[in-house]
Amino acid sequence: MTNETKVKELGTVSIRFSGDSGDGMQLAGNIFSNLSAVLGNEIITFPDFPAEIRAPHGTLSGVSGFQVNVGSKKVHTPGDKTDVLVAMNPAALKVNAGFLNSDSVVIIDSDSYTQKDLEKALFQTEDPFKELGLNSVQVVAAPITTMCKDCLADLGDNKQALRSRNIFALGLVCWLFNRPVDVAEHMLKEKFGKKPAVLDANLRVLNAGFNYGHNIHATVSTYRIETTPSEKGFYTDINGNKAVAYGLIAAAEKAGLQLFLGSYPITPATDIMQELAARKELGVKVVQAEDEIAGICTAIGASFAGSLAATNTSGPGLALKSEAIGLAVMAELPLVVVDVQRSGPSTGMPTKSEQTDLMQALYGRNGESPAVVMSAISPTDCFDAAYWASKLALEHMTPVILLTDGYLANGSSAWRIPDLEKYPEIKPNYVPKGLENWKPYLRDPETKVRYWAVPGTEGFTHRIGGLEKDFTTSIISTNPENHQLMVDTRQAKIDKIADFIPEQEVLGDKDADTIVIGWGGTYGHLCEAIENVQAAGKKVALAHFRFINPLPKNTEEILSKYKKAIVIEQNNGQFANFLRSKIHGFDPYQFNRVKGQPFMVARLVEEIEKIMISD
Amino acid sequence: MNIQYSPKDFKSPQLVRWCPGCGDHAVLNCLHKAMAEIGVAPHNTAVISGIGCSSRLPYYMNTYGFHTIHGRGAAIATGVKVANPELSVWLSTGDGDSLAIGGNHFIHAVRRNVDINIILMNNKIYGLTKGQYSPTSDRGFVCKSSPYGTVEDPFRPAELTIGARGRFFARAIDVDLKNTPDIMVAAAKHKGTSVIEVLLNCVIFNDGIYDNIVSKEFRAEKTIMLRHGEKMIFGENDDKGIVLEGFTLKAVTIGQNGYTLNDVLVHDAHAIDPTLHLKLALMDGENFPVALGVIRDVEAEVYDVEVEKQIAEVQAKNPARTLKDFLMQGEVWEVK
Numbered sequence: 039m040t041n042e043t044k045v046k047e048l049g050t051v052s053i054r055f056s057g058d059s060g061d062g063m064q065l066a067g068n069i070f071s072n073l074s075a076v077l078g079n080e081i082i083t084f085p086d087f088p089a090e091i092r093a094p095h096g097t098l099s100g101v102s103g104f105q106v107n108v109g110s111k112k113v114h115t116p117g118d119k120t121d122v123l124v125a126m127n128p129a130a131l132k133v134n135a136g137f138l139n140s141d142s143v144v145i146i147d148s149d150s151y152t153q154k155d156l157e158k159a160l161f162q163t164e165d166p167f168k169e170l171g172l173n174s175v176q177v178v179a180a181p182i183t184t185m186c187k188d189c190l191a192d193l194g195d196n197k198q199a200l201r202s203r204n205i206f207a208l209g210l211v212c213w214l215f216n217r218p219v220d221v222a223e224h225m226l227k228e229k230f231g232k233k234p235a236v237l238d239a240n241l242r243v244l245n246a247g248f249n250y251g252h253n254i255h256a257t258v259s260t261y262r263i264e265t266t267p268s269e270k271g272f273y274t275d276i277n278g279n280k281a282v283a284y285g286l287i288a289a290a291e292k293a294g295l296q297l298f299l300g301s302y303p304i305t306p307a308t309d310i311m312q313e314l315a316a317r318k319e320l321g322v323k324v325v326q327a328e329d330e331i332a333g334i335c336t337a338i339g340a341s342f343a344g345s346l347a348a349t350n351t352s353g354p355g356l357a358l359k360s361e362a363i364g365l366a367v368m369a370e371l372p373l374v375v376v377d378v379q380r381s382g383p384s385t386g387m388p389t390k391s392e393q394t395d396l397m398q399a400l401y402g403r404n405g406e407s408p409a410v411v412m413s414a415i416s417p418t419d420c421f422d423a424a425y426w427a428s429k430l431a432l433e434h435m436t437p438v439i440l441l442t443d444g445y446l447a448n449g450s451s452a453w454r455i456p457d458l459e460k461y462p463e464i465k466p467n468y469v470p471k472g473l474e475n476w477k478p479y480l481r482d483p484e485t486k487v488r489y490w491a492v493p494g495t496e497g498f499t500h501r502i503g504g505l506e507k508d509f510t511t512s513i514i515s516t517n518p519e520n521h522q523l524m525v526d527t528r529q530a531k532i533d534k535i536a537d538f539i540p541e542q543e544v545l546g547d548k549d550a551d552t553i554v555i556g557w558g559g560t561y562g563h564l565c566e567a568i569e570n571v572q573a574a575g576k577k578v579a580l581a582h583f584r585f586i587n588p589l590p591k592n593t594e595e596i597l598s599k600y601k602k603a604i605v606i607e608q609n610n611g612q613f614a615n616f617l618r619s620k621i622h623g624f625d626p627y628q629f630n631r632v633k634g635q636p637f638m639v640a641r642l643v644e645e646i647e648k649i650m651i652s653d
Numbered sequence: 654m655n656i657q658y659s660p661k662d663f664k665s666p667q668l669v670r671w672c673p674g675c676g677d678h679a680v681l682n683c684l685h686k687a688m689a690e691i692g693v694a695p696h697n698t699a700v701i702s703g704i705g706c707s708s709r710l711p712y713y714m715n716t717y718g719f720h721t722i723h724g725r726g727a728a729i730a731t732g733v734k735v736a737n738p739e740l741s742v743w744l745s746t747g748d749g750d751s752l753a754i755g756g757n758h759f760i761h762a763v764r765r766n767v768d769i770n771i772i773l774m775n776n777k778i779y780g781l782t783k784g785q786y787s788p789t790s791d792r793g794f795v796c797k798s799s800p801y802g803t804v805e806d807p808f809r810p811a812e813l814t815i816g817a818r819g820r821f822f823a824r825a826i827d828v829d830l831k832n833t834p835d836i837m838v839a840a841a842k843h844k845g846t847s848v849i850e851v852l853l854n855c856v857i858f859n860d861g862i863y864d865n866i867v868s869k870e871f872r873a874e875k876t877i878m879l880r881h882g883e884k885m886i887f888g889e890n891d892d893k894g895i896v897l898e899g900f901t902l903k904a905v906t907i908g909q910n911g912y913t914l915n916d917v918l919v920h921d922a923h924a925i926d927p928t929l930h931l932k933l934a935l936m937d938g939e940n941f942p943v944a945l946g947v948i949r950d951v952e953a954e955v956y957d958v959e960v961e962k963q964i965a966e967v968q969a970k971n972p973a974r975t976l977k978d979f980l981m982q983g984e985v986w987e988v989k
Contacts, residue, residue, distance in 0.1 A: 076986045194838055228984060272985045287976045299737050300728075318967035320979060323960055327733055328761035332728035335758070339701070339732020342719050343740065347732070365722050384725070454988075455980050493717035496696045501665070501712050503720025504704075513667065516713070582931070 044362055050080075050109030052117030053211060055204070056134050057126030059102040060092050062204035065229070066124070067104025068450075072275045073221040074108045075452040078268065080108045082417075082562060083277075084116035084636065085448045089305070089389045096150075096158035100439035108215075114562035114569075115411050116449065118638045122214060124207045126182075128159035128166050129288060133168045142218040143176045145210055147203060149183035175207040180250060189246045190239050209247020211423040213271060218247050240529040243315050246380070269454055276453040278446035279309035282350070282376055283422025287320055288456075290346040292425075293432055298345040299324045300336030302355065305388040308443040310350040330358035334375065338362060341371045342502075344492035346428055348374035353395045355383045356439075357402065363402040367528065369502045370488045372431035372466070376424070379443040381634040390634030391444035393558055396612040400587055406525045408532040410438040411587040413651055417446050418453045424537075425461060432466040434535055435487050441586075443559040445609075445636055465541040469498065477512040478502050484584070486531035535588050542581055542590035550577035552650050553600040555626065557583040557613050560637060564606060567642035571650075578646065586616070594621045596639035602651050606642065608632055655692065660685035663695055665715040674851035676827030677706055680774060681713055684743075687837035690694075693741040700743045700871060701730040703750040706781050706855075707774040710745035724755025727762040729958075730769045738957040741841065744771045748789040749779050752808050756788070760778040766845040767956040772837070773810055774827075776855040777862055784858035796858070810850045811934030815927045815949065821847035822934060823917045823947040826867045827854060831925045832878060832946065839947050852943075878935065879940040881922040881950065883936060884914065887942045894918070895933070895941075902932050904941050921951040 055067040071081045082570040084621070086103040093100030107117040122143045125131040127150045138144070144167075156166060163169050169652045186199045186206050193199070205226070212219055223241055230237035268482065276284070286298045290297035301311040301324065308535055315324040323340070327333040328549070334349040341347035349358060356377045356500045366373045379395045381387035399411045410430050414423035420442055468478055469489040478500040481488045491498035500512070508515035509523050548567045570580045581596055583589070595604055603626035605614035614628045631637065654685035663685045671677045688698065698716035702708035704724035711718030717740075721729045728743050735741040746761075751759040751773055762769065762799065778796070779785040785798035789810065793802040799859040814822045825833040833851070839845035852863045866875045877895065888906075894917030896903050905912040916961040930949040936942060973979040 053697065072984070078988070177954070225984075228720060263755065268988050270988055272987050274980060274983060284980070285975055291976055296736065298732070300732055317979070319971035319973045320976065321964055321974075323735055323966070325960075325966070327728065327731075327901045328757050332731075332758055332761065335728035336732035336735065338721070339719075339729035339734075341732075342717075342729070342738035343699070343733045345735035345736040347736070350896045361722055363724065369719070372936040455725070455977065455985065458975075458977065493699050494697055494737060499696050499715055499717050500665075501718035502719065503702075503711070503718075504722055505720065 046403050049111055050107055050113055050152070051118065051122070051215070052105060052106040052120045053122040053124075054103055054120040054134060054137060055124045055207065056093055056101060056103040056130040056206070057124070059090065061087055061102070062201065063102050063103050063124075063126070065311040066204040066208040067106055068206060069222055071106040071108070071450065073217060073226060075273065075275055077217070078641060079108045079110065080113040080227055082113045082116050082450050083450045084445065087389055088160050089181045089387070096129055096155055097125050098133055098159060101130050101132065103130070113451075114303050114566040115274045115636065115639060118640055124210065125210065126203065126207070128161055131166055132159050132161070132170065135172060135620035138172060138175055140174045141176065143178065143214065144172070145178045145207060147207075148179040148183035148413050149181050153363065161620070166468030171363050178210070180210065185246060185250065186243055189242055193239065198239050202239055206243045206247035208351055209244040212250045213251030214250045217516050219245060227606055241266075250288070256372045260588050261285065272455045273452050274338055274455060275450055276418060277309075277448055277450040278414065278420040279307070279378065279448070280313050281418055281420035281453070282440070282442060283310050283313035283317070285315070285421040286346070286348055286374065286428060287317060287552070288421070288458055289425045289464055291429070292458060292461060293346055295344070295346040295423045295432075295466070297322045298337060298340035298347045300329045300333045300340065300347070300349050301317065301325070302333040302351070303651045304330070304352045304355045305353070306380055306447045307350045307352045307376065309447065310376060310378070312409060314549070319598060323346045330355040331362060334362040337373060338369075338371060339368055341366070341373050342369070342493065344494070346374075346432060348370070348376065348428075349416055350376040352376065352378050352380045352388075353398070354385065356395060356398055360402045361404070363409060363439070364405060364407050365405045365412065365504050366437040367403070368504050372435055372490075373437040374424070374431050375437055375439045377439060377441050377510045378418040379441055387634045388459065389444065391559065391608070392632060392634060393441070393560070393608040393638070394612070394632065395441060396586070396609065396616065399441055406529065408435070408529050408587070410436055410532060410535060411583045413441040413453045413580060413583070414446055415558060415561035417449045417451050417591065418586070420446055421453070421456070430535060430538070433487070433538070434485065434531065435467055435490060436532065442556055458580065477510070479507050479509070479512040485534055486527055492501045492522045533588050536591045539585045539590060541589075541592045542583065542596055544596055545582070546572060547579055550579045551600060552602040552604065552646070553579040553581055553597065553599070554646060555583070555603055555605045555613070555617070556607060557586060560606065560608060563637040563639055566639045567646060570639065570643045571646055574647075576647070576650065578650070583613070586613070589620060597624060602627060602649060604629060604646060608637070656694065658689040658692060659692075660689045663688045663715050665713050666727065667712050669713050671706060671709065672857055674816065674856040675706065676776065676851070677710065677774065679827040679830060680772065680833070680851055680853065681710060683833040684710075684714070684772070684837060686834040687688070687841070690834065690838050690843045691741070697739065698741045698743070699733050700708050701726050701733060701934060702717070704748040704781070704864040705779070706747055707747035707751045708750060708962070717865070724750055725758060726750065727755060727758035727769075731762055731765070731767045734767050734769050734849065735957045735960055738768070738961060742769045743909055744769055746771060746773055747785045748775045748777060748810070751786040752810065752813065757954065760813065763814055763817040763819045763846045765956040766820060766953055768844055768846070768958070770837070770840045770847045772851060773811060774851045774853045776853045776859055777807075778855050778859035780855050780858055792820045807937060810848070812931065815931050815934070817849055819949065820845045820951045820953050821947070822930070822949045823849045824851045824852065824943070824945050825849055825936070825946065826863065826876070828867060832981040835948060839950065843950055844958070845953055866943050876943050876945050879920045879922070879944050879948055881920055881947065884917045884919055888916060897929075902936065903917065922947050923952075925951055
């Protein structure tokens with residue numbers, strides 16, 4: 039019967055682990071993606087979980103998912119559709135039905151598809167597949183609960199047996215993908231090493247799952263994904279939030295400064311704080327403050343005192359921090375503000391991702407209050423972006439708002455541990471030796487950046503603050519001419535940063551008629567979309583922006599070359615409008631979706647092609 | 654080498670712009686004096702403030718200074734101190750700045766016990782916005798924003814401080830140029846958050862608010878200067894004292910109604926139990942004298958010290974000092 043098992047060789051395969059939010063789907067997904075990365079695959083992951091920590095068991099609102107796209111070539115996205123779905127209960131099947139292809143493999147725990155389970159998931163009939171119109175999917179119905187209980191019967195611990203269902207499913211998926219179980223075993227040892235009983239149970243169940251797949255000779259497709267060698271070096275698995283934390287650490291190391299984070303827990307940004315709070319061996323100081331405002335204000339205090347200071351938050355928190363960002367603008371202190379964007383307005387959908395804070399980051403302050411705004415474009419790019427944000431803040435004495443998003447924050451991929459020697463220097467704008475007539479707001483005449491004198495340094499005592507200061511004397515001033523001069527100077531300082539950031543790159547066909555424009559976390563989807571358009575024999579270019587304020591110097595030159603420009607973003611056109619305001623006569627097409635979910639590449643391709651052929 | 658500083662070493666050249674007669678002038682002078690005595694160099698001193706009349710103070714100090722935004726001074730001062738515990742960090746603030754808009758930061762700074770010295774100038778009024786009631790204004794207080802009197806009870810800063818587990822609370826009066834600098838010195842010596850409430854007169858919008866307590870005429874009878882280890886005695890002729898009967902304090906005249914000097918309480922500012930400190934701090938000037946001086950001064954773990962201690966402990970166990978060291982300790986795989 040083994041012969042009936044078809045082996046599919048695929049460039050990329052997308053797998054989604056899905057179940058109750060307490061079922062351990064994130065862990066199973068994580069282990070599977072890590073072991074794929076260890077085996078040399080490209081991976082992109084996308085955890086999709088509810089805001090409720092433990093929603094009612096078996097209900098639609100409690101479904102938690104983890105999708106990973108595994109490939110032999112460059113993988114850009116977690117995949118529109120899923121080739122293999124693990125659905126631990128009927129609710130998981132229902133929620134994810136829309137992601138299935140006609141021939142996807144669906145693994146279910148048949149023990150949890152009882153009448154009661156079906157009712158909880160609001161099914162009307164006894165056949166959930168038929169009811170959902172899933173007539174041709176390949177179902178592996180395994181009595182996972184029973185088998186976990188049997189496998190661990192000697193422990194007499196039913197709870198542990200139930201808790202291990204995720205690992206049984208993982209074992210089954212490993213079989214499906216011809217993945218050696220020992221790599222998974224190694225990862226479980228890392229995870230549960232300190233709890234021998236739990237580890238033992240999980241190892242037994244993992245093997246039981248793998249053997250089950252082998253023994254039933256299921257007549258479903260199994261997969262083999264080719265592995266390709268990557269650039270030499272050491273690799274680890276990293277998500278966007280960790281990458282931000284490491285980028286900040288790297289920048290502090292390069293600048294020779296202490297790293298300080300002032301923060302307040304908020305989904306989906308909290309992991310950045312947690313990672314940094316754990317990095318005491320590297321001397322990182324973290325204050326979990328009493329609120330968002332204190333988060334940024336402790337950071338501003340630390341910046342005043344001479345640290346590389348940062349705060350991290352999400353949209354609602356950025357709103358609370360806006361007055362303090364204005365203070366950092368006025369006091370001209372270095373500060374990194376990381377906004378891990380989520381669906382809004384107000385509390386919105388905290389665990390879902392969007393790009394809707396751009397205008398808030400650019401303009402959400404009183405007064406003429408220019409700050410640097412930039413974005414990260416992939417989970418691993420969060421490292422470089424945080425590094426750059428720190429560099430610009432320290433060298434240009436300004437707050438820098440770094441926009442990532444929930445998709446990047448929780449998405450992960452394999453990351454080559456970087457050689458910091460190859461990263462650009464970070465030189466804070468300290469008062470140069472021998473400078474005469476120093477005043478706190480005395481500036482570098484070219485960059486307009488004021489010189490940084492750090493408390494504790496003899497000879498430089500000074501007072502700064504939120505009140506307007508005289509350009510020359512640095513004393514409080516309400517002189518109208520001076521205010522105009524200071525407003526212009528603060529703006530010129532930010533504009534000048536365009537000279538210090540990389541020029542904008544264009545990907546795809548530079549000689550195309552149409553250019554797709556994006557920014558931030560949608561990079562993977564846009565890349566894949568234009569590759570698909572190109573694969574259909576059409577020419578298209580892509581400009582994906584990391585730096586937004588100021589824009590790269592060559593922005594206008596690039597964008598004016600194309601007959602058609604399409605700005606694609608997960609908001610109602612915030613970047614498109616920003617570009618309109620910055621580039622005279624620029625009027626792009628727009629494609630906007632605000633659903634809290636990543637783009638579907640197929641939908642993007644359709645939209646791009648439609649605009650390309652329109653008049 | 655110990656450098657002797659004088660008050661003028663801490664004076665900035667900037668013109669002081671408070672109203673003539675404002676109590677803030679006196680606080681400023683006392684702080685100059687206190688800092689000279691404390692002996693920390695001006696360049697190792699940082700004075701932080703929020704917004705309000707009292708928050709202008711950093712401009713008049715020849716130290717590092719940061720005039721920030723309304724209510725947030727305690728959070729910013731926390732950041733300064735945690736980032737660089739070597740600095741002597743002060744917060745100059747008022748009743749509106751610290752107890753209204755900045756109430757949250759105030760109580761949490763106190764709770765954390767970060768080593769900052771908070772000078773809370775309490776004039777029971779918003780001065781800079783020209784005369785609205787503050788969270789310390791008495792019930793029924795009539796002003797521009799309460800033309801028929803307020804219908805709310807005030808915060809009592811001592812109660813709030815002790816409620817937030819405050820380890821140091823002192824009270825001073827603006828016009829007392831003799832004792833106030835000493836109280837500031839004691840606050841600086843205390844490791845952890847120190848709160849000094851200064852009863853302060855606003856000559857423009859709330860003139861004379863404390864006259865019946867602090868004026869020369871009443872001061873001896875209406876205030877008591879508490880000193881650790883000394884009997885709680887007050888009055889023109891030092892003939893009155895505070896005694897404890899059951900759970901209740903009582904102000905008595907020594908030699909009358911059978912009370913002797915032996916009955917008078919001895920002030921123990923270091924008592925960990927805050928009950929008596931709170932009772933003393935809440936004495937209201939009606940049936941009791943208002944308590945001045947260091948009312949509570951208790952040692953406890955200091956936040957910024959603990960932060961550094963934890964780092965040192967982890968570093969003693971883990972040799973990683975660079976990001977790369979750390980990453981290589983984790984789960985990595987090599988592509989050759």
